[in-house]
Amino acid sequence: MADGAFNRHMYWQCPFFKWDGKMEVSCEGGRVKFPEAEDAKGYFEKYCAGDWKNCSIARMLNQYYDREE
Numbered sequence: 437m438a439d440g441a442f443n444r445h446m447y448w449q450c451p452f453f454k455w456d457g458k459m460e461v462s463c464e465g466g467r468v469k470f471p472e473a474e475d476a477k478g479y480f481e482k483y484c485a486g487d488w489k490n491c492s493i494a495r496m497l498n499q500y501y502d503r504e505e
Contacts, residue, residue: 446480450488452497456480465493 448456452464459476460469461484470476483491489498 446485448485450484450491450494452488452494453484456484463493463497465497468493 450463454462454464456462459471459473460467461476461480462468463484468479470479483494488494
C-alpha cells in the first residue's frame with residue numbers, strides 16, 4: 437500500500453478499486469495521482485465512492501470485460 441489507507445471512512449463502491457493513499461488511488465485500470473489531497477478526495481468521493489459508472493477508467497474496464505464475455 438502506498439501512503440496507507442487514508443480514506444478508510446469512505447464506502448468504496450467501484451468494483452475495480454484496489455487501494456488509496458492521501459493523494460492517489462489504485463484500481464484495476466492503473467494508478468492516478470493528484471497534485472493535492474483536496475483534489476484527490478473530491479475525485480474519490482465523486483467516482484470511487486460514488487458514481488463509479490461515470491468514471492472514464494471504470495467505463496473502459498466495463499467495455500473490456502463486456503468484450504471478453
